[in-house]
Amino acid sequence: MPRSSHCVLIVALFALFACDSAPEFEVPDATGMRWFKGNTHTHTTMSDGDSPPEVVARWYKDHGYRFLVLSDHNVFLDPLTLSTLQDSAFLLIPGEEVSAKFREKPVHVNGLNVPGVIAPQSDSSLVGTIQKNVDAIRSVNAVPHINHPNFRWAFNHRELLQIRNDKLLEIFNGHPQVHNLGGGGWPGMEQVWDHLLSAGKRVYGIAVDDAHHFQGEFATERSNPGRGWVVVKAQNLAPREIVENLEAGFFYASTGVVLHEIQIESQKITIHIQPQGDFKYRTEFIGAHGRILLATEDNPAVFELHNRESYVRAKVSDSSGRAAWVQPVFTR
Ligand SMILES: [Zn+2]
Ligand SMILES: [Zn+2]
Structure with a gap:
């Protein structure tokens, strides 16, 4: 029959x-896994941050973070140069904010666990620009995350639905000018996330600091640390395992x-x-x-x-x- x-x-x-x-x-099989708090997006004097890498890494270590990605614009900082700060309680994962542009729109994609510097890529379209930067990060076996789409109202779910091989999207970024909540007809990041998920795209939402200012006053209009982070489940505090578990969705994002x-x-x-x-x-x-x-x-x-x-x-x-x-x- x-x-x-x-x-x-x-x-x-x-x-x-x-x-x-x-x-x-x-x-998911989370046997034997523990939680590790970390931030995957922050800046130093290697690009437009106000403090040298050792001061920035020290801030996160002193505030209970277990891992950190120093992600300066289009430069690579080898974590080995900060080996004295790293121990069994604190891990630095090599990173870069690959920072490209399409016309006046910023296209910033973080590379996590990068082996060296990745040059920003350009293309004749906005979608092509995003894709090429994602591809450049994937091509060196690193993990991309799409940064602050609403910064200068650059792009939203319409473009992101066309991007392949990306699994991580900033749904909260602590920089004061990135418009996490949207407005004036532009969707907020949670709405963008639901658009993508509803269309069948598996993407996970991360929260990051995108901190630049570790000196002087901490104020809402400044780009200070401690605003957004992820807490990842893993068996070991090791770069490959942390980024793979982020891409598997074994984490939650938080602002507190x-x-x-x-x-x-x-x-x-x-x-x-x-x-x-x-x-x-x-x-x-x-x-x-x-x-x-x-x-x-x-x-x-x-x-x-x-x-x-x-x-x-x-x-x-x-x-x-x-x-x-x-x-x-x-x-x-
Ligand atoms: Zn950026
Ligand atoms: Zn940034």
Whole structure:
């Protein structure tokens, strides 16, 4: 009997059951993994930052970060030159902000775990410019992340949907002029992210500092450190493992909210929030097109999968507006 006839028969006999199996999440194997906090985007006097690399790296080490990518514009800084700062508690991953342009639009793509300097690439189109810089980073076996699309309103999901081989997108950048929230008809970065995910593009959202200013006053209009970071799950604090796990979505992004644990089961997501002071928390589980599937103030926050969603991601916000973004979990 053909398979379709089987289905008809089963539906006829058991009208309440569908032929499709129940939706399930893809469950990652996180056995033996620990959390490592890090920042993948920051600047020094090697380009337009105000402090030398050792001062910048020291700031992150002293503030509890476990890894850092020094990503100056179009230059390569060998972490071996800062070997005295590195130990089992603090890792420097070599990086570069490959900084190109299409007409007046900046096209900045970070290269993580780069082996040496990568020259910025140009092209006759905006999409081509982004793609060529992604490709240049991939060609040396490094990992690209797309930086601040709304900086000078350069590009959004329309262009990013056409880019291949990129998996990481800045959804929060701590620089004061990058317009994370969009406006005036331009989508904010979370909207861009949902557009991409809803169209079937698997991309993970990172938060970064893009810090330039480590001297003088720390103020909202300055580009100071400590504003956005990622917390990556890995077995070892090693460059290749950290960047591979970022690309696998084994992390959350944060501007201040700390998560104790994220459990993914075949039909359940459980988020354990690490409470701080007397802050209150609200968690939104978000599906295709940014639709809020569930909002809860429970801790742990629990989402149970009943309907077929193409993806489910979560955002935990605290009572001061800080957030943690749990990466999308996909169904099969
Ligand atoms: Zn930039
Ligand atoms: Zn930058």
